Amino acid sequence: MAICRLPQFCCVFSLGYLLATIVQIIFFSPISPNALYIPPISSVAAFPANKKLQSVIKLGEGFLENPEDVSVDENGVLYTATRDGWIKRLHRNGSWENWKRVGGGDTLLGISTAKDGGIFVCDAEKGLLKVTKEGVSVLASHVDGTKIRFADDVMKHRMESYISA
Numbered sequence: 001m002a003i004c005r006l007p008q009f010c011c012v013f014s015l016g017y018l019l020a021t022i023v024q025i026i027f028f029s030p031i032s033p034n035a036l037y038i039p040p041i042s043s044v045a046a047f048p049a050n051k052k053l054q055s056v057i058k059l060g061e062g063f064l065e066n067p068e069d070v071s072v073d074e075n076g077v078l079y080t081a082t083r084d085g086w087i088k089r090l091h092r093n094g095s096w097e098n099w100k101r102v103g104g105g106d107t108l109l110g111i112s113t114a115k116d117g118g119i120f121v122c123d124a125e126k127g128l129l130k131v132t133k134e135g136v137s138v139l140a141s142h143v144d145g146t147k148i149r150f151a152d153d154v155m156k157h158r159m160e161s162y163i164s165a
Contacts, residue, residue: 064082106124117132120154128140
C-alpha cells in the first residue's frame, strides 16, 4: 500500500517545491524589477583636451611601408620590420638604412634584438629567423613536427627566444 502512494507523494512534493520557488522569486528576490536609469551621454567631455600627440615627430614617415614592430639594440639603433620585406634601421644620427631584405611582402611581423648582434624576426610563412650582417638563417620552421603557421611575435626570456602566435 505504501508503494501505491509513492507517485502521489512525488507529485505533491514537486508542486510544493515549485510553489516555494515561485514565492521566493516574487517576494524575496534580490533582483529589483525597476528599470535601470542610464544618464544620456554628455556632449561636454569630462576630460580636458589633450593635444600632446599632435607635436610628435613621426619616425620614418614616407620612408617606411607599414612597419609592424620595432626593437632597439644595445647601441641605440632602432630596427623595424616593414611590409615590403625589408628590415630597416634608424641610426642614432637620424638616418634610415635599408639593412637586410628578408622576404616577400606582408610576412615580417615581430622582431627582437639578439645579444650576440643581429635580430630575431618572425616571418608568418617561414617561422623564426635570425638576421645578421652575414645574412638570414631559419632558426625554427617546425615545432614537434608541425609547421609554424603564423609566427607573429618574438620575445626574449633569459637566454632563450620564444615565438608567440
